[in-house]
Amino acid sequence: MKTQITMTTKMYKEMLEKLFPPDSNSEQFGFIITGISKHENGHNLLCRKFIHADESCLTNQSGVSVIPDPRFVQYVYNAVKECKGGLITVHTHPFSNGSVCFSGIDDRSEEDSFPKEVELLEKGPHASMVLGRNSVDARWYNAKTRQIKPIKAIKVVGESGTKVLTPTSQSEIYQDETINEIHNRQVLAFGKAGQKLIQKAKVGIVGCGGLGSILFIQLVRLGVRDFVLIDDDVVENTNLNRLAGSRFIDVKNKTPKVEMLAKYGLEINDEITVESIAESVFTSKAKYALKSCDYIFGGVDTQSPRVLLNSISIQHMIPYFDCGTGIQAAVDHNIEHAGGQIRTVIPGLGCLKCIKGINLDTAKMELLPEEQRQFVIERGYIAGEDEHAPSVAPLNGVIANLAVTEFMGFVTDCKPLSRYVFYDFLRSTTVPVEFPKNPDCFSCSEDSLLGSGDSNVALPEYLISECLTNV
Ligand SMILES: [Zn+2]
Ligand SMILES: [Zn+2]
Secondary structure, X not given: OOOEEEEEHHHHHHHHHHHOOOOOOOOOEEEEEEEEEEEOOEEEEEEEEEEEEOHHHEEEEOOOOEEEOHHHHHHHHHHHHHOOOEEEEEEEOOOOOOOOOOOXXXXXXXXHHHHXXXXXXXXXXXXXXXXXOOOEEEEEEEOOOOEEEEOOEEEEEEOOEEEEEOOHHHHOOOOOOOOOHHXXXXXXXXXXXXXXXXXXXXXXXXXXXXXXXXXXXXXXXXXXXXXXXXXXXEOOHHHOOOOOOOOHHHHHOOOEHHHHHHHHHHHHOOOOEEEEEOOOOOOHHHHHHHOOOXXXXXXXXXXXXXXXXXXXXHHOXXXXXEEEEEEEEOOOOOEEEEEEEEEXXXXXXXXOOOOOOOOHHHHHHHOOOHHHHHHHHHOOOOOOOOOOOOOOHHHHHHHHHHHHHHHHHHHHOOOOOOOXXXXXXXXXXXXXXXXXXXXXXXXXXXXXXXXXXXXXXXXXXXXXXXXXXXX
């Protein structure tokens, strides 16, 4: 079971500022209200709101202990219950400069508090975190076995990549990963540390056509080892112009695109693991598998899967690279417009809805029941299955490779991420585009669905307004 904690860089910085005030050596206390994302390998505890207990919320505070007021605890419990989430209890050991650990007092108090949390809240999982000045330790309570277990990793997601903090109790048993010599030339570019960050990442690719196939092959070559591939199509004759890795035999055998790619990837590097899901991304199996990924790439050509992936990215706090290409040709086959874009949704920094980057009306029409959908297709509002847009491999190659290049820079933190890159074929130019966050966007603001996980319930109103007045 791999249980980990995810938070935004913004929250992590704010938490450290509150927990280590410059003029105090007293232990500090707080709670984090989390969303919970359950996946096949365990749970991801998604940090939504950090609530610092100031002096008025404590009954005792010294350099060696800190005790919250029961009324403050009850206040936070009520909020956790309302948003059907989990709770992380946070405190500091301000005198710990090395590797911080839970004390005997912490052990005894948590043997009491964890079962109480399960009884009064839901089963969680709930967790606790202790911070020293340079390190962190964390653990969670398994309500089923009644055991306290270590948290495997704390992921801090922001504009300059995902930092993974290893809790003290994990670093002792942390096995140094080896690097396959296939990647020697890359190690020369971004070092062993960078290569390890790439090979630890689990990547989901939705849409394994012209874009997705190139994304997958380039990511395999880059060293990503763990994949989820989602696409319900089989290889067809008309795909051979752009579907990387496909051969005529796949057309003959009607091989699902995901299976063709998984086999091809394993021929490049037999250390990779691929979960191939030959189903629509809207099935529960596909959605469930995506929750275990560290990054998601979208290579889809319709609007409704984008709406879904945008939501998954925000709700489950997973960075999402949305890729798309388009060619507009006149009747005489003169290309009027052609190009593509990569838009990267980093949870907490804005989403595709913030920039009106998805056509929500089209998305709704795509999801209509069959009869009504035929009706809107006949009237030309959306394209039917038999109408195909122009598509060429080189353009897909440009966009897929630009996306993997941004991913490489983001994961290894060797360059600032361009969250929106637009490529114009006729002008042969690549232009960075603004990707502002809309403060009124309900999907991605911190006080609504960001990190809401499986519950998808907004944080209670009073908690938001209260914390806003504090700011
Ligand atoms: Zn302690
Ligand atoms: Zn948004």
